[in-house]
Amino acid sequence: MRRPKKYEAGEATQYISRRAALRKLQLSLNDFRRLCILKGVYPREPKHRRRAQKGSSEIKILYHTKDIRFLLHEPIVWTLRDYKIFAKKSGRDRAIKDFRNLKRRLALFPEIKLDHIVKERYPTFIDALKDLDDCLTLLFLFSTFPSLHLIPREQSNLCRRLTIEFLHYVIASKSLRKVFISIKGYYFQAEIKGQKVTWIVPHYYPFKPQSRQEVDFKVMSIFVEFYTIMLGFTNYRLYHGLNLAYPPQFPSSMLQDNEETLKDETSFVSERIAALNFELLRTDKVQEDEEEPDIDMELLEQDGDSKRIIKMKQEAQEIARLRNLFKGLKFFINREVPREPLVIIIRSFGGKVSWDSSVFSGSTYDESDETITHQIVDRPSLSTQYISRDYIQPQWVFDCVNQRQLLPTNKYFLGEELPPHLSPFVDAKRDTYVPPEEKALHDPSLIETHAQSDDESDEEEAAQNEDDTVDQELLDAQLQRAYQQETAEYKKYGGPDGVNEDEEDTDDDFDGEQESDEEEEELDEKTKRLQEEKKKMSVQSGKVHKVNKRQLHKAEVDEHRLQARMVKPRHRNLFRKLIREKQSKEKEEWLLRKKRRNIDNDTKEAKKLVKREAKKAAAAAAAAASQLGVK
Structure with a gap:
């Protein structure tokens, strides 16, 4: 049996470099990049780069060999080769000034058809909806661009029309769920066929030209070329699901590009917004104000999980109220x-x-x-x-x-x-920093401003001091009343009135002294008991427990070292990655807390400054009024 040579099997045969792929497909670099974007083929990172590159140590762009073999049978490859032939022949006709033949060739210009690629990449309609986020974000961005060298006006107009059609579907189906204003633009999230679709509508700013080093518009336009076909398929399916006519019919004055609208950018944008304020034509005779039938949840009560059914009912009722929020x-x-x-x-x-x-x-x-x-x-x-x-x-x-x-x-x-x-x-139950305003949304008892919380804390302290004084007065009154009762009993049973203690017998004096000692002991016991009750009822100031931060930090470091020692050698990289993620989250939370603390301090200082200025103004007005009164 022949011994296999080195790099003839294993990882070396699973990967192919970009240069070798270009030789195999016989395409230029631009055509190869375009083909990979359209087919969804991307570079791969091997586990062992040196083995995959057959011993070479330099860094190369690698692809799976199966992906390149898959591209050999693509019909677009022949269309790209026809482009190359068309460029050579048209250049020859232009050089010899054979304009008649050049006109004939331009009429037979080869066009790329991407319908079959959309069907290949998205076998089902739900797969297309799952990948709709990037599609919508990029098309909304290109719909705001003017005519550039690599972005023709026809492409931006097509993006504008497709995005308006999609927004009309969202309006007609009332599928919008979440919105948010960000520095990047306006975030929207809609629920379509059970799938959450999120996209960004950029802020309207006049276009600023970018250098080619910052943005590669050529690569982006290739993505747009594929996404326009995909969104066209999606819009057609969505409109027919709602019994809406497709393509939608707009007023004759809307979305008509002429010289005036192309010159004036504000009118170009205003027509796009005006198109959203018109109702669409339906293919059936259902009234527009008619609501969708409610889901019959009683049919689902046959399941044993009643909590799940109750939760589904609550969500359905909440969404039904949300759909008619501004009705x-x-x-x-x-x-x-x-x-x-x-x-x-x-x-x-x-x-x-x-x-x-x-x-x-x-x-x-x-x-x-x-x-x-x-x-x-x-x-x-x-x-x-x-x-x-x-x-x-x-x-x-x-x-x-x-x-x-x-x-x-x-x-x-x-x-x-x-x-x-x-x-x-964001997730409401996340472990990271949660601002107090967000906590107040989930817990209504926390809805208060900082000024109100400060005032309430002052009022609570004053009320607590008043309660302490009231308790002290009650205890003093009880002690005084008990002392008066004991003295009255002593006067009653201590000896006869009008009898001088010096003239009494020694026996009587001895008995009287014993009785007085017993009464004093009873009185002392009662006072001690009342004092103990008073101590139990009194409010004592708490003692501050000083935490030694060095000891805590040392304990955490020791615990971390013990954890690191127990990790197996093959899991050390994963352990380090988890520790780095934990440290980054803690640092982010600390920075957010520090930022919020600085903001709160600034607002307090601003309020104090306003109060001082108001007091100064009031004092100045009072002084001016007193001077006028003296005069």
């Missing part, structure tokens, strides 16, 4: 407020929204409408206000959705300092 409310958005996220949120929960028609298109009613219930303003004051509506800041809408109820509007009035905007995407 019957009419909102008006001022011109300084970002409209797109608010239109998505308000319409997804059954509300109606409009804005100033003289500034933006797509408004449905004017500001003077008396049926408006809430007006969203992001400025400290307004010149004209209506009594029949609430003037609130935009954060109220987001907080109502996250807490799944209509919150009081007094904390969100114009010019008010807003409460903290908490993220709904």
Whole structure:
């Protein structure tokens, strides 16, 4: 039997370098990168790099050999080769100025079809929904881009249309569940067919050109090319599930790109938002206001797990209330407020929204409408206000959705300092630092400000001191009453009135002294008993137990060393990784606590400074008034 040579089996044959893959597929580096992105083939990290690279010590980009063999049978490879042939022939025609033949070749330009790749990567519809997060985030980003060298206007327009179609489905199905404002943009989470889909809508800023070293738009545009096909399939399936006509029919003036809209970026964005404020055409005759039938949970009571059924009922009822959170409310958005996220949120929960028609298109009613219930303003004051509506800041809408109820509007009035905007995407039962505002949401008894807690602590101390004084007075009164009773008994039974003690017999004196000694002992016992009861009832100040931090730290270090000694050698790397993660979490928690402590100290100092200035102003006003009175 022939002895196998070195690197002919095992890990050396499982991996292939990128250069060898290019030779095997006969493609350029750009075409190979495009093909790998479309097919979902990525570089791999071997366990033993030296074995995988057949003894070479340099760092190479490695792929699985099976993945490259899988790409050999891809039809797109032939289309990419046709691109190369087309480029050579069209360049030749351009060089010899054969424009007639060049025009014929341009009409036969080879196009890549990605439908079969979408079906390969996502065999079921649920698989496509699970991978929809990155797709939506990237398409929403590209929908805001202007026409660039590597991003044609047709691609950004397609992204804009597909994202608007998806948002219309979210509004029509009322599947939005969570929202959050971040420095990156607006986070949205919808529940579609039982799957949670999360995406980011970026803030609207004028586009700033980026250098090629910072952002590779060419690679991103390849992802967009695949994701547009995928989202088109998904939208088609979602619309037909709701009996909506696809593609959706918008008004003739909406989403029509002409020279004016392409030049003016604000009108380009305003048309996109205006399209979200229109209802879609349905293929059936179901009324728009008709609610979905409730889930019949009584059919599930045959299961033995009744707690699970009760929990499902509660969740279904809570979601049913959330879907109609803003039903019957009419909102008006001022011109300084970002409209797109608010239109998505308000319409997804059954509300109606409009804005100033003289500034933006797509408004449905004017500001003077008396049926408006809430007006969203992001400025400290307004010149004209209506009594029949609430003037609130935009954060109220987001907080109502996250807490799944209509919150009081007094904390969100114009010019008010807003409460903290908490993220709904974190786990409430996590082991890391939890801010006090988030704790107050889960425990209503903790809802209080720092000033109120300080005032209440002062009041509690004063009330405790009063209780101590009252207890002291009662004990003193009891002692005084007992002493008076003992003295009265002594006078009653000690001797006859009017008899001089010096004239009594010695026997009488001896008996009297014994009786007086016994009475004094009884009195002393009663006083001792009362004093002991008084000590038990009294409140004693607690003693501060000083903790030796060095000893605690030393004990922790010793315990950690004992744990490290007990770990087996093959598990040491895993143990070190766990310890590093634990230390990083502790450091993050410590930094957050320190940051919150500094913020609280700054707010206390600011309040104290305001009080001092107010006292100084009051003293100055009193002094000025006294001077005027003297004059």
